[in-house]
Amino acid sequence: MRLKLSPYQQPRSVSWCSSSDIASNNYRQMRWWSVVAAAVVVAQVVEGARILMMAVSGNNSHKIFFLSIAEALAERNHTVTYLTGIKTTEHRTNIHEVFLPDVNLFTNFSKLNIFETDMMEIYSDYVARLPKTCVEALASKEVQKLQEEKFDLVMLSVVGMVCFYPLIYKLEVPFIHMTPNDFHSSYSEQSCNPFFSSITPNFLLDLGYPLTFYGRMINALVTVAESNTLSQYMYSRTEEECRKRHLWTEDIPSLAEISVNGSLFITNINEPMNDRIIPFVPTMVNVGGIHCHPAQPLPQDLEEWVAGAGDDGFIFFSLGSNVKESFMPEEHRNALLRVFASLEQRVLWKWDQDTMKDLPPNVRLAKWLPQQDILGDPRLRLFVTHGGRMSIQEAMYHGVPLLGLPVFMDQRYNLREVERIGLGRRLLWEDLTFDTLRQNIFDVMNNRSVKEKVLQRRELMRDQPMPIKQRLSYWVEYVIRHRGAPHLRCPAVIMPWYQLYNVDVWLVVVAVLVLVVAMVSLLTFKLLLALWSFLSSFRKRKQE
Structure with a gap:
């Protein structure tokens, strides 16, 4: 082993001291043990x-x-x-x-x-x-x-x-x-x-x-x-x-x-x-x-482009590293382009190719982007994401509202949770149209409650022991x-x-209860039957 046990973990003898001894030597002992503890940490x-x-x-x-x-x-x-x-x-x-x-x-x-x-x-x-x-x-x-x-x-x-x-x-x-x-x-x-x-x-x-x-x-x-x-x-x-x-x-x-x-x-x-x-x-x-880590300044060319958005800010759109974006169905791409073109905000789009036909002037493409630096930029208004676990954690860490377009595996589940706790919205691809996408963008971007909950989650995520x-x-x-x-x-x-979840225990309990109920029911039935027989016999004798 390269790591050694500290003196606090090794067996050692214990000697008892009076309270006066402790008081007189307290400062000297504190300094001694602090030096030893520091030395142990450094050694480890x-x-x-x-x-x-x-x-x-x-x-x-x-x-x-x-x-x-x-x-x-x-x-x-x-x-x-x-x-x-x-x-x-x-x-x-x-x-x-x-x-x-x-x-x-x-x-x-x-x-x-x-x-x-x-x-x-x-x-x-x-x-x-x-x-x-x-x-x-x-x-x-x-x-x-x-x-x-x-x-x-x-x-x-x-x-x-x-x-x-x-x-x-x-x-x-x-x-x-x-x-x-x-x-x-x-x-x-x-x-x-x-x-x-x-x-x-x-x-x-x-x-x-x-x-x-x-x-x-x-x-x-x-x-x-x-x-x-x-x-x-x-x-x-x-x-x-x-x-x-x-x-x-x-x-x-x-x-x-x-x-x-x-x-x-x-x-x-x-x-x-x-x-x-x-x-x-x-x-x-x-x-x-x-x-997750604090955001660094954006590259100069990207910084100039973001600054050009002015007070309207910008939107970041990324489908992660597992999706080849150019495989996107044409009707979905067209809907995205039409909505982005109608916005006052600029849109930064992670795309796997250098160019795209019919690209609006307010949209910029890039094959790779420093995601956390972008999410930490105060001018960012919305993160449109595929809902990957790492991306959601980064958005929470930097306090950014989310609009999710889940693609596969756990992303629907992740974004359902995001929507449930109020950090944004989820929009399925089969429901994607010009109207639904535009409405969801504004519903998240301009929603004060979403922004407050995002900032609250950011504080919770950063407040660790x-x-x-x-x-x-x-x-x-x-x-x-x-x-x-x-x-x-x-x-x-x-x-x-069956032992871990006490299945055998509960089966025995249920069996005993059923047996007790059955015995009580049988006994009650016999008592009623005996009573009925007695009353019938008594009535018969009385008639005679």
Whole structure:
């Protein structure tokens, strides 16, 4: 281990002092222990730890999340080996990127016309191809070479990475799960945190909160199906592929057994964004918004263009990094152009091509834009977004009203939440017309209530007990210091579901109640029958 226990955590003898001794030596002791504490902190930072972070499968937004985690740890002087499926050229101190080509299924999304593709079909195809693709990544020489190195901790993405559990087992070090998403039902076993389908809608379903009886029924059925997909299909298929590639030996436990031994589960949850209190066990660490940062000045040419908008300000329109904007249906593009041309505001539009026909003079195109610097500009009036989780967090951090046009996956769910808590509006593409788009733009942009709620959420998001990066670093280092911190793990991990939710208890209670009611009913029936027989006999004797 590179991190040592502080003197406060080491066994030490205890001597008792009188109150007068304490009073006389108080100042000297305070100075002494403050120097020792400072020295311990410095020693921990200087020595650092060797951390292996594995997040091969994921899109660009996912990498922003994982890279923000890596940077937070690198700033603490830890050395991070980052296994990724998205190549970058920028060098970062204390971060060594290992790029695995052709094993990231998310890279195919940007090549698809998402506007005309059934997303459930894409999701099904992703799940079907994942076991084999994951094992190909595990079998690569870059990954196998990692077994020769020494690490103090492994951090593993739960997005398409279940085949890496055998590698973690061989390294014999504590490991931490990470997700760039919300807490989904499929993460319940890996996190050892119960998932309540009565509270949290599945991200694949467009269900409002609070859930109706119908919503809870559908949500519960999908939750069960999703959990079975992970435990029965994904694990079994992956183990089968591992054996085919000779990456599995008999001494290695099953994937399911290894998966529940994670020390922490790091999520991309930010409480002000969810607005629903969800019960979490101590090993759940929420670091949503870890990538958010104060805005920097805009590039000079963009600054001049924004300044030219005057008091009317400007609108920012982006569909994120996974959508090829030029695939947009022509009727939708025309509706957007007509509405933008009718506005007093200028419109900054992220577009994947250099030019666009019929472009109004108040609209500017760009293939790439410094999104957070734009969102932090006080002249921005509205953010028209696809509803990606990272974009919504950035908008909340900078206090910008939202108009959402969800494209795929969890974006409908995200924007339904945005609309529910009053941060903006959601407009589906099938409802997009000149009138609906223009009306929604003005409804959000000129709505005082929306602006007040956005500013309120900004304050909530920034009002943290400690900076998010500091919270992350503390818990990661805590796991290293305490050798996996097994004392934090919830006992739910070793309990069958029927015991965890007391199903067997309630079945017995119901059975006993039914039995008691049945016995009382039978006894009452017999008493009534006996009484009727007595009265009939008495009446008969009286007549005689």
